[in-house]
Amino acid sequence: MKSLPKKIQELSPKLAKLCLDIEKFGKVKSGEDFAAKALLVGVSGGIDSTALLIIVTLLARKSGGRVFCAHIDHGLRSESAGDRTFVEDLCADLGVQVKSLKADVAGYAEEKSIGLEEAGRIIRYDFFKQCLKKFDADFLLLAHHIGDLSEDVIMRLIRGSGWPALAGMDAYDPKRKLLRPLLSTKKQELEDFLRSIGCPWREDESNNCDDYTRNRVRNYIMPLLYDENPNLGLGLVRLKNQAELDEAYWNEQLAEALVHVQKVEDGGIMLPCSILNKSHSALRLRIYKKILDDLGPGHTLFDSIILLDQGFLGRKSGSTFQFSGNKVVKINKAGLLFKVN
Numbered sequence: 018m019k020s021l022p023k024k025i026q027e028l029s030p031k032l033a034k035l036c037l038d039i040e041k042f043g044k045v046k047s048g049e050d051f052a053a054k055a056l057l058v059g060v061s062g063g064i065d066s067t068a069l070l071i072i073v074t075l076l077a078r079k080s081g082g083r084v085f086c087a088h089i090d091h092g093l094r095s096e097s098a099g100d101r102t103f104v105e106d107l108c109a110d111l112g113v114q115v116k117s118l119k120a121d122v123a124g125y126a127e128e129k130s131i132g133l134e135e136a137g138r139i140i141r142y143d144f145f146k147q148c149l150k151k152f153d154a155d156f157l158l159l160a161h162h163i164g165d166l167s168e169d170v171i172m173r174l175i176r177g178s179g180w181p182a183l184a185g186m187d188a189y190d191p192k193r194k195l196l197r198p199l200l201s202t203k204k205q206e207l208e209d210f211l212r213s214i215g216c217p218w219r220e221d222e223s224n225n226c227d228d229y230t231r232n233r234v235r236n237y238i239m240p241l242l243y244d245e246n247p248n249l250g251l252g253l254v255r256l257k258n259q260a261e262l263d264e265a266y267w268n269e270q271l272a273e274a275l276v277h278v279q280k281v282e283d284g285g286i287m288l289p290c291s292i293l294n295k296s297h298s299a300l301r302l303r304i305y306k307k308i309l310d311d312l313g314p315g316h317t318l319f320d321s322i323i324l325l326d327q328g329f330l331g332r333k334s335g336s337t338f339q340f341s342g343n344k345v346v347k348i349n350k351a352g353l354l355f356k357v358n
Contacts (some may be wrong), residue, residue, distance in 0.1 A: 021110055022214055025075045030186070032210055036072050043198035046188040047156070051196060054155035055083045057148050059141070062088070062100040065160035067107065068207040069199060073158060073214065074111050085152040086115040089126040089144055091122040091137055093223065095208060100219045108298035116151065118144050134229055149194060160313020161186060162207065163250040168234050168245065170253050179319050184260030187233035201254050267303055274304055285356035293352065301326055308355050329353060
C-alpha cells in the first residue's frame with residue numbers, strides 16, 4: 018500500500034469535492050458539524066467502509082474531530098482473519114485507534130434459532146454500542162451508499178412495508194447515534210477514490226452466495242432494474258428525501274394531536290373522540306400506531322390498525338381489538354382506550 022493522503026489538500030480536485038460533498042450531506046442529515054466530533058466508523062475492509070474510514074479521517078483532520086474504528090470478524094469465512102489484519106494495518110497507517118471483535122455468529126444463530134443475517138446484525142450493533150461507550154463517540158458512521166439504499170427499498174417492497182418505511186434506510190438515526198454519510202454516494206465513486214489513492218481493499222466472496230436474500234436482490238433483481246433505468250439510485254434518493262419531508266410533517270401533526278390524549282388508571286391512554294372526529298384518516302392511523310408503539314414491544318400490523326379505524330368510524334362501542342404485546346384497544350362513547358393487559 019502506498020502512502021495514504023494526510024489531508025484533503027493532497028487529493029485531486031475531483032476527490033476533494035467528493036469528500037466535501039459527503040461532509041455536506043452528513044451535516045444536513047445530522048444537523049451538526051459531525052466531522053468535528055468523536056466518530057466511530059464500522060469497517061469491514063470492503064470498498065465502502067475502507068473508503069469511508071479514509072474520507073472521514075481526512076474530514077476530521079480538517080475540522081478537529083477524532084476518529085475510531087470498530088471491526089467485527091463474524092467467523093463465517095476462512096479469509097476473515099485476513100480482513101482483521103487489513104483493517105488493523107489500515108488504522109495504524111491512519112493513526113486511528115481500532116477495537117476488533119471475533120464473534121461466533123453461527124453459534125449465536127443456532128442458540129437463538131435465527132438466521133445468520135439476523136444474528137450478525139444483532140452482534141454487530143451490540144458491539145457498536147459497546148464501542149460508542151468505550152470511545153465516548155458522538156456518532157456511529159456506517160458505509161451504506163446509494164446501491165445499499167436501492168436494495169433496501171426493493172427488499173422492503175418484497176416484505177410488504179408501508180409508507181414512509183418503504184423509502185428505505187435512514188441517513189441519520191439519533192436514537193442510535195447512527196449516521197450514513199455515503200447514502201447519496203455511488204459505490205463506483207468510492208472504488209474510484211480508493212484506486213486513485215492506491216489503497217487496496219478486501220473482497221468478501223460470500224457476497225456472491227445466493228443463500229442470502231440481500232445477495233439475491235443485489236445479484237439478480239437490481240441489475241434488471243438498472244437496465245430499465247440507469248438512474249434508479251438517484252431517483253430513490255429523491256424518494257427518500259420526499260419521505261423524510263412527509264415524516265417531518267406528520268410528526269408535527271402527531272405532536273399536536275397527542276397533547277390531548279389522557280392518561281388513565283392502570284397505565285391506560287384515552288384518545289378522545291373530539292380529536293379523532295376532526296382528524297383525517299391518514300392522521301388517525303398514525304395516532305393509533307404511535308400510541309400502540311409507545312405502550313411497549315410488539316409489531317403493529319397495518320391491517321389491524323385499519324380494522325380499529327373501521328371500528329371507530331362504525332361507532333362500535335364496546336368492541337375490543339387485540340394487538341401484539343398484549344395490547345388492547347376498547348372503543349367507548351368517549352373515545353378509544355389503549356392499554357396493556
